Amino acid sequence: MTKAGILSASRKLPGFDKHHCVLPPNLDLHRPTPVCYSIQEMKQAAASTTTKPSPNAPQLGVGAVALAFLDTTWRIATPVVGMTILGIWADRSWGTKPWLTLLSVVIGFGMAVLLVKSQLAAVAQAEAKK
Numbered sequence: 001m002t003k004a005g006i007l008s009a010s011r012k013l014p015g016f017d018k019h020h021c022v023l024p025p026n027l028d029l030h031r032p033t034p035v036c037y038s039i040q041e042m043k044q045a046a047a048s049t050t051t052k053p054s055p056n057a058p059q060l061g062v063g064a065v066a067l068a069f070l071d072t073t074w075r076i077a078t079p080v081v082g083m084t085i086l087g088i089w090a091d092r093s094w095g096t097k098p099w100l101t102l103l104s105v106v107i108g109f110g111m112a113v114l115l116v117k118s119q120l121a122a123v124a125q126a127e128a129k130k
Contacts, residue, residue, distance in 0.1 A: 075115035083108030 087104025091097045 072116065072119065075119060076112045079111035079115065080105065080108040083111070 083104040084101065087101035090100040090104070094100070
């Protein structure tokens with residue numbers, strides 16, 4: 001059950017004005033064991049679980065993410081589109097329609113796979129150096 005499901009399925013217990021007490025839904029109802037936290041404890045727990053960036057972590061902005069996306073995109077699109085155009089030209093020139101186009105598309109996809117694999121290997125190597 002998700003955290004939201006547990007919180008929505010839990011019940012507040014009456015009579016606790018300084019504490020927030022809930023009875024988790026999966027406990028035995030004949031012997032309930034409430035879970036109680038003071039408001040101060042809840043605020044401290046919420047503040048300590050807030051994600052804070054590590055001082056050594058690189059800051060990635062929207063531009064860096066966009067550049068990484070474009071770096072992968074050109075590695076996929078350029079060989080496929082380029083080889084497709086070359087295949088269409090070859091089919092028209094030599095009258096082999098559609099065989100050279102199909103062959104060039106397959107070669108373009110193969111080139112794209114090799115380019116993305118080399119990119120992933122470079123990223124893995126850079127991560128290993130850290």
